[in-house]
Amino acid sequence: MTKYWRSLDEFNNPAEFKQNEIKLELDAKRATMKKASGSSRRDFLKTFGFSVATAAVVASCKRPVNKAIPYLVKPEEVTPGMANYYASSYFEANEYCSVLVKVRDGRPIKIEGNDLSSISQKGTSARVQASVLDLYDDARFKTPQKKGKATNWEEVDSYITKKLEQLNNDNKKVVLLTSTIISPTTKKVIGSFQEKFPNVEWVQYDSVSASGMLQANQQSFGAALIPDYRFERAKVIASFGADFLGTWLSSTEYTKGYAAGRKVLDKGDEMSRHYQFESGMTLTGSNADVRVPIKPSEEKTILKALYYQLMQAKGFVTIAAPGSPVDIKGLADDLLANEGKSMVISGSNDVTIHLIVNAINNLLGNYSSTILLDRPLHTHQAIDADFEKLISELKNKEVAGLLCWGVNPVYNHPNGEEIENLISGTELSVSFSDRKDETTAASYWVCPAPHYLEAWNDAEPKKEFSAWCNLPSQNFSIADRYRKHC
Template identity: 60%
Template sequence: MKTYWRSIEELANPKELRREEVREEAKQKSMLMKGDKDLNSASRRDFLKTFGFSIAAASIVASCKRPIDKAIPYLVKPDEVNPGTANYYASSYFEGNEYGSIIVKVRDGRPIKIEGNALSSISQGGTSARIQASVLNLYDDARFKVPSKSGSEITWEKADEEIMAQLSILKSQGGKVVLLSSTIISPSTREIIRKFAEKQTNTEWIQYDPVSASGILEANKKSFGSAFIPDYRFKQAKVVVSFGADFLGTWLSTVEYTKDYTSARQLQNGGKEMLRHYQFESGMTLSGSNADVRFPIKPSEEGAIVLALYNAVAKAKGGQILSGAQSSVDITELAKDLLENEKQSIVISGSNDVNIQLLVNGINQLLGNYGQTIGLENHLLTKQGIDQDTDRLLSDLKAGNVKALLVWNANPVYDHPKGKEFAEAIKKTGLSVSFSERPDETTALCQYVLPESNLLESWNDLEPKSGIFSLVQPVIAPIFNSRQVQSTLLKWIGADLNYRDYIKSFWKENQFLKQKNTSDFRQFWNTSLQNGIFETVQETKLSYSPEGLSQAASQIKPAVAGLEVAIYESIAIGNGKLANNPWLQELPDPVAKISWDNFAAVPVAYATENGLKNEDVVLVNGMELPVFVQPGQAKDTISVALGYGRQIAGKVGDKTGSNLYPFVGIENGTRQYFMTSAKVEKVPGKVFELAISQTHYSMEGREIVRETSLDEYIKNPVSGNEKEAEDKAKSVTLYDAPVYNGHHWGMAVDLNSCTGCGNCAIACQAENNVQVIGKEQVRNRRIMHWIRIDRYYSENPENPKVSFQPVMCQHCGNAPCENVCPVAATPHSEEGLNQMAYNRCVGTKYCVNNCPYKVRRFNWFQYVKNEKFDFASNSDLGRMVLNPDVTVRSRGVVEKCSMCVQRIQEKKQLAKLEGRAIADGEIKTACSQSCPGNAIVFGDLENPESRISKLFQDKRNYHLLGELHTLPSVGYLTKVRNTNA
């Protein structure tokens, strides 16, 4: 049997680690026996950080005293509104350069859940953890509530009057005005900005991305004559080679790429081919952990390896060999695999170096990938910022050439390498205006703050890819006195038109003319609004030119000696804009399984040589960071996440982690997200506690993850899953076989399709009112997520294989938890669901102890009784996100996955009213509906024609701990590794 391990400590001495875990568990129980003393010792700040606006605040208050709800009936009820019945509205999400076409669930006027729009060719019904958690941003009490000037409240009319007057003076004097924004993908907004610049002459518009794709844009401008990001079609590829691009985690269009990537690796319905994936990277990323072949490299090695690959392909194709730095990495077999799959491969790089991107373009051209697996028609538009433009702006600000700075959804004081210089320059600017929705480091320095409305309160249109459009519509009236920036700019140019009407007019003049399905604009508009998307067919006239290729090769530098620091985006909070979202802060990193902090991930060998262990503290170029020993971290490298260290974000995000943006380098006009020749030294005797969740539970050496190779699978589809037949043959029980009344609800998880992204955990949290508990309680093993993603390593710790496994309540037919409950609080339904009667549970936790899967959560604390904490800051706002279909749990009860029983009941009632049977796939749990990898399937096992029944008959299907004969209703499909690579 293959050995799997969760941490270096477990690999080195599993018995000792288990003893430590038992001692820790006993310590926690002892503390609880003495009362909530550990809670009393927590700081007021930590409490407010965690519970400032999270749903935990709502459940705390609800558990203490039931509030009085006043229901005021409609005088004239809108036709589409039925109290107690959800409405769904198509809309779009775009934040932090991440796009998703979405469906918003609204209950009684409150947006409470976000799903993916299956009609979109980009998101294809999937979401990410960040998109799922974005509904909570609407109810963030840290949002600006009124416009202000120099920190004092001001009316919109007065602010408009004063700013327009100053702009008029600047226009007459020829004073330069700069609008600094994040990437804008709204075609109507771009037109409004153009009109504003026409009226306010001497205006410059600069787009800025904290984690930029400037290198790709500028390389493509040289190669194709146009600065664009191509359309990567992973679904059509047989071989993918990635150089540091975490395309499954944070790079460009991750939901789209995950959908296509996993569909090209599924082996259902007789499939016997899988996309092969090679990954070169420094830190262990989500993409690297899913790769078939992974090469740990230093960031400075990448250029020479890309050049070597180019020359190997060029040599085979009879092309020109380019001179440049030499690489010690053997890429012979990789080049051979690419050449055998011409026009069916993709080579990508996450580097922001123009020279590397030019070489990548050359490789794809030699392999014939353009027009095949890499489309040139639908350009990705979510990152348009050019680094040199922002650097030039800083120079102009410092020189006093910019008289007015308008900042929209950009925060360079925090996330630009020269943020301190931006701060000083903004202070000296004559007129500074921020349109920010919430406080940030840049807004704090601006004279005027004109708060922008939240996405869910707004109208907008988006064009994430050229020719692919989507609409944004408000699903709630503005909660605070905010206003959309587009409305502000329209007012400032004297246009007497609200933004909604402007969009309609713009679409009538533009998008309406691109279709031939209807001649009635009203019908076209209503259909587009209802569907959320409108897609057109694009043509391209772009052609590749090798211009600059030889020069690019000559600029490639050899690898640098010494320690290097790779700087990357966090899976959870991205570039830092979402730092004040507690759902995302508590989401464990998919690989490290750490929440609430960033850290210095160090290689196993480096840790051994330097006497480092988890939670030690090191100085990295003078910045203190906690140590985490990360298997797979490349030799002589350290990885640290961006997005942390916010100083002005809100109760959750303030001073959480360390800010690495000042360490981002600038070379040849583009930002480089790594440091060479880093100086690292240990801080003697100092310890920084990390909230690590993966080691909370142990599987006691049992066969949990099952896997095989593609070669073996083709020979024998049962390969790797032989034990399932053994378990069934040995099954002996004293219990009668369970009988199901009409339905038997179950779930199947394809381990080939689960990338470990964590989206399902946040989707479940939003759907089921799962509490945020904070860093200290995560450390105390009390994390409340109903679904966890277990991560296991195997083989060489310097470059291990990684397996992900989502684990939720298995809804066992012979559930061990049911027999031991003294008050029958965990009964079994006739439809196969293991239920929880919260008002019956008295908190004995016998069920928790008896569950072999460790999926039951006990709600430890009722924080409201602790008078040390100030609850004045906990308003009714946070409670608005709660799903009224799911009970808010109070202290002292056990909770766990219910397979979204509220959704099951809703569809059953609908089918009954309509006099029909429930269709297969009609009911979707929160996790299965939103999964970007299509890894989770829910359905009725009593229906032999259902998709889940067929998956359960798949020879790869097995049950977790099947030897215990618990008869789980959840099945897993054995992971198949592509060893053809």
Template identity: 45%
Template sequence: MKDNKKTYWKGIEQLSNDPEFVKKAESEFPEFLPTGNGEGEGSTRRDFLKLMGFGVAAVSLAACEAPVRKAIPYVNKPVDVDPGIPNYYASTYASGGDYCSIVVKTREGRPIKIEGNKLSKITQGGTSAQVDASVLSLYDNERLRGPKAGDKNTDWETLDKEVMTKLGSIAAQGGAIRIVSNTVLSPTTKKVISDFQAKYPTTEHVAYDPISSEGMLAANESSFGKRAIPSYDFSKADVIVSFTADFLGTWISPIEFTKQYSKTRKLNDGKKTMSRHYQFESNLSLTGSNADYRTMIKPSDEGKAVAALYNAVAAKTGGSSVSGAGKYPNIDKAAADLLKAKGKSIVVSGSNNEGVQTLVNGINSMLSNYGKTIDLDKHANFRQGNASAMDKFITDAKGGQVAAVVFYNCNPVYNHTRGGELKAALAKVSLKVSTSDRPDETAVACDYIAPDHHYLESWNDAEPKKGSYSLAQPTITPIFKTRQAQDSFLTWSGASKDYYTYLRDTWRSTMPVSGSFDMYWDKALYNGVVEVESEEQQTFEFAGDVNSAARSATSMNAADLELAVYTKVGIGDGTQANNPWLQEMPDPITKATWDNYLTVSQSWATANGVKAFEGKANMVNLTAGGKTVKLPVVIQPGQAPGTVGLAVGYGRTNAGKVADGRGVDAYPILVGGAAKVEVLDEQYQVAQTQTHQTYMGRETVIQESVLSKYQKDPSAGRYHPHVSTWQEESGETSPGNLSLWKGHKYKNHHWGLAIDLNSCTGCSACHVACQSENNIPVVGRDEVIMRRDMHWMRIDRYYSSASVDNYEAMEVAAENPEVTFQPMMCQHCNNAPCETVCPVAATTHSTEGLNQMTYNRCIGTRYCANNCPYKVRRFNWFKYHDNSQFEDVNTAMSNDLGKMVLNPDVTVRSRGVMEKCSLCVQRIQYGKLEAKKEGRRPNDGDINTACASACPADAIVFGDMNDKESRIYKMLKIEDTEKADYIIEKEIGEPRAYHVLEEIGVKPNVTYLTKIRNKEESEA
């Protein structure tokens, strides 16, 4: 890569070449002893002897420690359950306004894995980290076992009698009754609530969203006369401009948007164009990290920047300018590109300011985007919350004007900015009921808790978009004595039907059924989704008052330091904060786990004397919105100068052992604004993985170029290992071609992966899918700090900038670097370095190209990990699944209930063995056996790895490289060249294809496609 002028780095400590970082990186393995208390440096002779005892005696006996489990046959076997055979059920994930159509894999009646439903026109088979992890929440030991009256257990008959008596009395006296919920996507549930209102006429339904979209709803109502979120189609956009909208990570419908966006970023022989993406934001978001042009702005600048873009577009389309606009880099360039792509562009904003959203509507209208890339007719239902109605409810409750309230699966005491006021006001409400599945912050303040089923135990429907429906069906008998919330509402309404019957009857009467309804219903359940086309097509004309909007949009006062509150990809709004898979998932940007922190820029850190190494930095007091919280800082490249960032979803007090007490609650200061930060002497170590498994200066890891160069030369950015002059002249073999192996001839299958760096957004859906599929344990914060994370698949996040040769250049590089994400798993090398050093042949090469692990043969020498250039092998220090030492962080999996999520097709590893990616060999074997039973070879697509299946960007392609009809064969343009009797070499013809660390000659079966950015050559 001698022609590449860039410097690539994973973290500030690597960029600055921090001596402590170099010391730990060069030691290859952290030599801390397994104390399990988060501290381990300074080992003694006694420690050494303990380690030897652990490494030799305990590890050698690891196989003997595996528990004996007896198989108990069925007395009466269920008709639809066959031991060893999975069942699949189409269902729906709907949490507030978050939505995904899914397929649930069950084994012996236990849901164990969630996949995307490819029949959905919205999510198109994609998932997210939160969707994948939601199966573990089903087995959360913190869920309530049954109804409660106050802090005491009760039964459903008693609860129903008391609640109905009080509701009837309150309604008879004209007392106000409120049902409070997040966005409800289910039309049938809304009908149930209407029946409840008919029974108790003083009832009002109040919906709110923790992250409100009120500004957009209000702007669309004033601009077009329709209070709704439009449907966006990023796949039709040649130019995308986003102001703080993290549409690939957390904004509105990220799974859907990622699927669309990735289609505009793919390149091949038939497509040599890609979208151009501009991002304006304060915090470095997942979307900003994928942008071609990213401009840092403060929160107070957003309205001014939108106004500037409005004026730039208006000047070329005959519109009048608005006041209050500022001057910002890339605004004119973005406007010029938008004008070239009229009708094929999208402008979006994550602001909750109605004025900002009205200006955005005006820009899209001038660009003729409505009806093309933006559809208000087939609107989305993802965010329906009415912020003003929720504020009125809290005010009324404080004034004693609310007599009864039912909190339907929501937690406003925690996730509303006025949650503290509401908690105090509930003392004035005579009847308070929660349907939460656990005694959360709101439920513990209620008189009754009527716990709802988990969604995987429930019947339901959803209408995520106008005319698009999906069904949810139970995939397991309810584990506890819970009851579906809709059944509770029906019971309290005096209805005689259960919700399943009610749901069927509603569909029978409202859906356009021709023929037998039973057949229609069965097909709908089987497919999971139903599309109902609307005959009427509405058109909308923009009628917003842009001058008034501009005054509102640009009215935010600037401050020297401003707080930008954001939502994390993994933890989200905090609903699933007690899920250890999500807590331990490294954040795609900071690579931090288990912690909440304040992100600051490198320039701010330098000015305030803050220095970080592997997450260890100063604690600070943050004051904003009249609140003060204490938390650690993380130096985050790309953080806008004059801003600090804080995530919501933490600071839980009644979520469960995993979440309680972690981080600080950002909801009371959700509005952000002016901030003050006081640096304390106290230090804290954030559990980060960003510089674990470093390559220490090796090249050819990331290869990239720009679109204009690619269009001239498809191999642009493709750097080949250096060959010296004497080798070229003499014809000598390059060092990379030397091998201890004779080679491998794959006569049957040859499995491989192809990963398109242009499509990968870093969303981490693949990461959690891998953990779910392969029984990968959670180890906890202390173990992550000691670099013992067990993830088989990691998403390496690389920053890149101009070459750095001094401290001043380092500071500049850290301000706003480019970002590349690279999924990294076992590369399944044909010349595998691990296989040559294992003294017991625990790691071997299969006849189908897989690097295999025989766990009960491994004695834990770790030679293989030492010899692995990709650092993808994991040593299992403890019995993480069983050890009570990790119960606090692994409560959902360290008990018999949590173990129900384990995949029986994958060995649960005992301590003392190495483990790593197997390319989901259990799926490969199952697919081959199914094809064999049908007397055929597996077809392309019959077998897929968990990571490739989950990827909403279709960035990972798995297949048989011997199958000339497979996607991977065609994608890589493979040609088989026979080198000798014992080997067939795969010649890859795709110009963008490369292998990581190609120069060392290990010949992986995982291939990457170069990253191409759509920016000018002079700016690359």
């Protein structure tokens, strides 16, 4: 075997060369570590010595004594350290979920879905799961506000009550602006408020509106409603921009129904087929069997072409169908093969588009099968025209007072800056909110609103479906003041 040497030193004295090589390697590593850390061994010993001295000083200090005071009369349902579960309801930003609230020592700590609910069916969303964090947010209002400064409830009550009476006597209009209200009790309270102050008008405003669908259904069925979509019954689903697995209407409920229709449990079962036409990738589109990217401006044209193709196939028209920018023949054939077992939906807010969708579903016989009208969804009730009318009245100085409850139009409306100036120009501007936002900043008075986990309420997310909003939190401070003064 041939042997090679790297130098004459290694040839003459291999053992000494090996030791020198190891020493050079260690010195290089130490230099690299010292350069990276920026400190020497001496610096480390200094720091270590200071840390030991500090620990000794801290250890010599007396820690404060925290005593755990037991209940004098312990509530029957409370065992310290053991969690209780309360059924409640979440409704915010047009999203409803029936929930179970895990409570330990009077404090909600976790949200889970309620498996007894026929709507959410133990499902929740990320927003529902995170809602418990808002309860402990230090940014929440702790006192009422007057022009951005803390004040007391006595001053707020006195001024607002007198101002409302004055505006009522002067026959000046006051508007109560809220998001969609699904609580029958809250609606009754608003009705009583309007009886006492006949000059008050109630307007609902949703930042993510379903006004187009409501108005189209008013024309088609004589009622401004949102149908009950039963995805588990549909064999063919055609969605045009409706992200029903993500954010569209009652997505938690629809996810359960969609999943049920996609399961194959027995030998003869078939999965539902899902066509998704959309301009941007969504959670729903990523789960579709056929996803077709389209421009938003093409949606109406495609639906018209689909409607005419279906009419031609059924022999109702003989004229040529209008052209479509995408191929829809496969979808049309699939829908015709599954009449009464299909569903066509749209996420648009255009009235005309929803009228076409209604006509297609009616042609296919989907109503009373996969789409029910006798159990409408109540989570979206606002009509855009009502809010636009309010803006016009504010411009014309026809509204003297504006009470905003749970809405932030200054932030989420396209004309937010204009609305901010209009709110500031009213004689009475009050915002009911749990934290500072753009609308509270524009309002003269701000009244803290309670979190849903510290307030009693009820809910009717669907017709003939009632739910309770219990009070799992024992933090009664804001909730009691709200019930007493607002």
